[in-house]
Amino acid sequence: MLQYIVKRTLVLIPLLLALSIVVFIIIQLPPGDYLTTYINQLRSTGMEVTEDQIKALEARYGFDQPMYMQYLKWMKNLLKGDMGYSFVYNRPVNALVGSRLPATIAISLVSTILIWLIAFPIGFYSATHKYSFGDYAFTGISFFGVSVPEFLLAILIMYLYFLVTRKYAGGLYSDVYAGKPWTWDKIVDMLKHVWIPLLVIAITGTAGLFKTFRANLLDELGKPYVKTARAKGVSNMRLLIKYPVRIALIPFIATVGWMLPGLISGQTVLSMVLSLPTVGPLLITALQNQDMYLAGSIVFVMGLMAMIGTLVSDILLAVTDPRIRNSM
Amino acid sequence: MKKSLSLLLAVVMVLALCPVFASAEAATYTEAPSLAEKVQAGELPPVADRLPSNPQVLEVAEVGTYGGTWRQAVTSGTFNHAQHHLTGYLSNGNALIYGQDKTTITTGWLESYENNEDYTEFTFKLRDGLKWSDGEPVTTKDVEFWYNDILKNEELTPSEQYYTDCTLTVVDDTTWKFNFETGKPLYLAKWAYNDGSPFVYPSHYLEQFHKNYNSEDELAAKLSEEGFDDWTLMFQDRMNDQKNMDLPVLGPWVMTCDPAATNTITFERNPYYWAVDQNGQQLPYIDSAVISIVESTDLVNMKVIAGEVDVQVACVQESFSNYPLFAQHAEEMGYHIETSEFNEPNAMNFHFNATSTDPVKAPYLGNADFRKALSLGMDRATIISTFYSVGPYSSEVAQTSFLAGSPYYDEEWAKEYTEFDAETANKMLDDLGMTEYDENGFRKTANGETFDLVILCPNFDAQWIEVAEMVAHQWRENLKVNVNATQVDPSLWGERTEANDFDITNLTGSNGFLYVSSGSIGDWTGCTGYNWGTRFMPGVHIKDGDKAFEPTEDMQKLMDLGTQALTTTSDEERDEAIKGIIQLHKDNLWAIGIGRRLPAINIIKNSYHNVANLDQDWAYGFCGSSRPDGYWTEDK
Incomplete structure (x- = not known):
């Protein structure tokens, strides 16, 4: 087991190197660079930009160097934990991402836990009460949740909230609390705002998970070992929790791998719509402006998280599933 | 009679010479209560010492009282516009x-x-x-x-x-x-x-x-303390009033937070501001200001209808389509909408590449009659009813030309070739020798080559490509000229237009010539460098020397007239030069327009006073003549 973990961890190193190269190439793929975007913006607003200025800007940002030099510079700093410099914000990437990370992780974690808390119990109920009224009701809602895009739902809920209360509910808390330390009032105020994203996530995010879990569990319930156990007189609840549920959960453990990068990107679309200060909108702005070190670094960290997540999920699978453990 | 007159004169002279008046006035300067407290506590010098010895006296329409917070909401891209109001553009x-x-x-x-x-x-x-x-x-x-x-x-x-x-x-x-x-x-x-x-x-x-x-x-x-690699980057960050809260400024308000760290940017009054009202009250009236940076325009709109913005130009001004939404909630939420004219020549300009080097297309793109025929082949009424009309407001049909409010307005230019007249247009194309049709029914060139044009549309705004597609469709249907529209990323668009590699491109912007300035002359002649004006004469200002394209004779004349208008010290000569510029544009029709822009929207809370002249023109940085330091509010 330990050997397996060490081996898997060592494989990460060349993978990371490959990842950084791929990320850098992808970020550079769109035509032009930050400067061309920036100059076009200036020009579209009637500002004049001369050739001398462009050349000087190119030199300042290092765009006059060949691509591999730009990559090496980025990589060198990355190894030191310095993710480079954002052109748009004129700030170190570390500081930008750092200031948004706590809110991002908090929202992602809370929403993930919320989704699980809702999806597993009702999935369990639906599977064990197949074709009952409750099953139909939950399945119906989940169809709604899967088919309505979350950004649309968010705008709708916000507008309905406005029509009822005549108040604006975007953001994480009211403007008066911005930059203030966390007090009881601020927490209460935040709860007044944060329920909208959570509700949206609960409706849209739960649906998929619920349906998968229900289907997995139903598959297991029909298997002979369940019948055998029942015939042997194992109590119903104990039987379900100990065997079929455990197996039905395995696909979810395998998804921990792509849950980790999700923690960093943090419900990007929803954040855009509801104006939540997460990393997601930062990444979008960076990509739109071709702010390459900012965009590259966020994508790189997300890739890194995906790798770590995959490693963790593999280990967890080995721990939970004896079939995998024994085959090692 | 004579005696009393001389007595009066004497009194006037004594009054005029008496220095007591000036100092008496200076002694009566008053300040905001929050500043008075600081003076009491010894944290600030008294107001008379903070003001210049002769502060500017701003005659406001209604003398106001101190207090209140001015709220605005913008997307990150429009932050600078909102901020110009507050800090006075550097x-x-x-x-x-x-x-x-x-x-x-x-x-x-x-x-x-x-x-x-x-x-x-x-x-x-x-x-x-x-x-x-x-x-x-x-x-x-x-x-x-x-x-x-x-x-x-x-x-x-x-x-x-x-x-x-x-x-x-x-x-x-x-x-x-x-x-x-x-x-x-x-x-x-x-x-x-x-x-x-x-x-x-x-x-x-x-x-x-x-x-x-x-x-x-x-x-x-x-x-290393400030976290920069390069001293120029550090210096430019520190000298930028939009990025550095510590930079001393001269505007009415001072930023009080680091904008990179928060989405709610706060401003406080500048205790050393240099203007007073007619009663000697130091300006600004409003204590503080807040700009909330939200992630999308939808959220700005939500804030407007929820009554959470006070005076707002940035971000809402462009979205005339939201007028009904804003109007629906205006009365209840206590704000009103003012409209103002954009200093822009057209809602959408189609620029033709008159210096195209494509052997097949160049003879047509570079031909004024061809451009005029295409202009006649546009059904502007349909385009306007689809894209540029909201409720009672509808765009006025016009070429890309100086606005009616311009001192150099030329009605003939504004209206030339704007009537939808497919018959004449087709005849003009026939006269250019385009009488043969290919197997798809589209016109061929006089030499019998297949002929197709592409409108290169930069993705600055989602609507632009829709307009371009409709225009292309009309040209195909009405004139049998094979035109298609394609949308590209702005950076690719920039590269291609700079490299002279396009047929037609559409964009908004530029200058309606309401005022004569180096910017407005530059925009219409391309003589000051690479800018909007050169979209219809690409190649004039090109990156690499070997890519330079010769301007046509008329373009060269246009640039020369532009330089003349910019540098002459004689008003008559400038007048003549500008009239020459107009004539060249009229004759050549380098850019085709559809109609005037719909007006800009400004949102103003009913409790705010002295809010006037919310000008949309870039030339005034949105604030110059509006004087936000003279605004005051009943909401304390």
Whole structure:
């Protein structure tokens, strides 16, 4: 087991190197660079930009160097934990991402836990009460949740909230609390705002998970070992929790791998719509402006998280599933 | 009678000579309660010491009372527009200001300005006792700092642009002269126009970040402390009032938070602001300001209808389609909507590449009759009813031309070839020899080659491509000219237009020529450098010498006239040059327009007073003539 973990961890190193190269190439793929975007913006607003200025800007940002030099510079700093410099914000990437990370992780974690808390119990109920009224009701809602895009739902809920209360509910808390330390009032105020994203996530995010879990569990319930156990007189609840549920959960453990990068990107679309200060909108702005070190670094960290997540999920699978453990 | 007159004269003379009046007035300056408290506590000097000895007296329509917070909501891309209102576009935004009539130039924090007859020498005098927002005096040392250490520093200013032939002469602590080798008749307008090239910076603060004032070790220590790799990046960040809360400024409000760390940017009044109202109350009236940065325009709209913005131009101005939504909630939420005209020639301009090097297309793209035929083949009424009309408002059919409010408005130009007349248009195309049709029914060239054009549409706005597609469709249907529209990323669009590699491109913007300025002349002639105007004459300002394309004869004339209009010191000569520019545009129709832009939207809370002249023109930086320092609110 330990050997397996060490081996898997060592494989990460060349993978990371490959990842950084791929990320850098992808970020550079769109035509032009930050400067061309920036100059076009200036020009579209009637500002004049001369050739001398462009050349000087190119030199300042290092765009006059060949691509591999730009990559090496980025990589060198990355190894030191310095993710480079954002052109748009004129700030170190570390500081930008750092200031948004706590809110991002908090929202992602809370929403993930919320989704699980809702999806597993009702999935369990639906599977064990197949074709009952409750099953139909939950399945119906989940169809709604899967088919309505979350950004649309968010705008709708916000507008309905406005029509009822005549108040604006975007953001994480009211403007008066911005930059203030966390007090009881601020927490209460935040709860007044944060329920909208959570509700949206609960409706849209739960649906998929619920349906998968229900289907997995139903598959297991029909298997002979369940019948055998029942015939042997194992109590119903104990039987379900100990065997079929455990197996039905395995696909979810395998998804921990792509849950980790999700923690960093943090419900990007929803954040855009509801104006939540997460990393997601930062990444979008960076990509739109071709702010390459900012965009590259966020994508790189997300890739890194995906790798770590995959490693963790593999280990967890080995721990939970004896079939995998024994085959090692 | 005679006696009483001389008595009156004597009284007047005594009054005029009596110095008591001036000092009596000075003694009556009052200030905001929050500042008065600080003076009481000894944290601030008294108001008379903070104001210049002769502060500007702003005659406001309604004398106001202190207090309140002015709220705005913007997306991150429009933050700077909202902020210009508050801090006055960097340091010299208010050195000179356009008056409420928008034509006369008055002084802001300058006491006076003078120029000689041929506009080669400008003399500026600071208000005596003028102070930065941190209380340090503003002196000609700050102008010298700008001139020697910013303008003349090649690392910071690679191109001196407007000041290449400028020398600075400092006369005393408050007076200086700019001397130019050639006359600059439009420079006063340029300085009053907030064009982002200030000439005063707080040297006492900025010296600590400058290479010339620090040893290499000190600079390196500063760099690691501030987290920058390069001193120019650090300096440009520190000198930018949109990024640095510590930068001393001259505007009515001072930023009080680091904008990179939060989405709610806060501003507090500048205790050293240099203007008072007619009753001697120090401005601004409003205590503080907040700009909420949200992630999308939808959220700005939500904030507007929820009554959470007070006076707002940025972000809402462009979205006339939201007018019904805003109007629906206006009464209940206590705000009203004002509209104002954009200083832009058209809702959508189609620029033809008249210097195309494509052997098949060039004879047509470069032919004025071809462009005129295409203009006649457009059904503008349909385009306008689809894209440019909201409720009772509808765009007025017009070519890309000077606006009706311009002193040089030319009705004939505005209306030429705007009628939908497919018959004439087809006849004109036949006369160009395009009488053969290919197997798809589209016109071939006179030489029998297949002929197709592409409208290159930059993805600045989602609607642009829809408009382009409709126009292309009309040209295919009405004229049998095979035109298609394609949308590209702005950066690719920039590369291709610069490389002369396009047929037609569509975009909004530029200048409606409401006022004569270097910007407006430059935009219509391309003589000042690469800008909007050169979209219809690409290749004139091209990156690499070997890619340069010859301008056509008329384009060369246009540029020459532009240079003439910019540099002449004679008003008549400038008039003539501008009329020549108009004639060239009329004859050539380098750009085809659809109709005038729908007006801009401004949202104003009913409780706000003195909000006037919310000008959309870039030339006024959205704030110059509006004077936000004179706004006041009933919401305390």
